[in-house]
Amino acid sequence: MDSQSQMLKGLLEGCILSIICEKEVYGYELSEKLHEAGLTMVKEGSIYPVLLRLQKNGWIEGTIKPSVAGPDRKYYRLTVKGEQALQAFDDSWEQLSRAIAYLRGSLR
């Protein structure tokens, strides 16, 4: 595993929470949104272990709904606990990116 994907692993949870916070999505839709955002290095399938972990934490909930196209789809929605987790993620990301920006600015 290269350093980029190591770093990505921790951030993927936060990215997924952000997307689900916007609107309820199902798996394929979620992977497309990640791709559109530029996270092209994320393999589509790798969202599912993350989704399972987020459900286990009680941060998201899934509901099965029939779709217009035919198949049943499992839509994910953020829970109250999930909103708090996303807030915590935002805060630590803010702090981290400020620190990195400061270090890069002062070292150059």
Place this chain on the structure above:
Amino acid sequence: MNIKQMIVQNNERRKLLEPHNLAAYEDALVYIRLNGRSEHSTESILLELLEHLIEAQRHGKTAKDVFGDDLRAYCDSLVAAIPHQSKLSWVFDILRYISILLGSLFAVHTVFQLLADFFPTLRVEQISLVPHLVIIGLGAIEIFVLLVAMRAFVFGRNSGFILAGVTNLAAIAVYVIATVLFRDVWAVPVHFWSFLAVTLLMFGMAHLFKRISGRMNQTTASF
């Protein structure tokens, strides 16, 4: 949806996959199902993966694009995230397994009692309970080894089956030795009707345990 409905739907929807995607998906399916985690969560995520793959296929992508180059590593990461079965439902699964095993053994004894009316050499006056208890433990080991062997086989290693075969032979040997060694320990008199009753009771209990365990998994599911 309950577990049975999800499996039926999976079988149906799987027909939409193209051969190379189907091959990869079915490898993943067998490997992931043999994990001993919550059956409801397992079937639910398998169905989700299937729908994802069908949609990806429609957009010209392959199973490799979705799961990555190392399918086994992907499956391992997925299994690690699937919730465990509730402890209580495990207990009922084990009770069910013991009931089936004892029921089968007593069914054999019962048939032999019936045959003994025609072939007197088959008649025994008593049997020991010790080998029956021994085989419960041996059976558990055997099932575990087989499970490991089948998982390894999905991704092309069949050495596990040699181990399973050896374990099986060893289990039979231990059973035979226990039968001879403990002939008069914890012996119960053999009687056709009582044995038939025990057989039926065991299978009845197995059915009951299956229903209880199934219902537990239903209610502890995450959605």
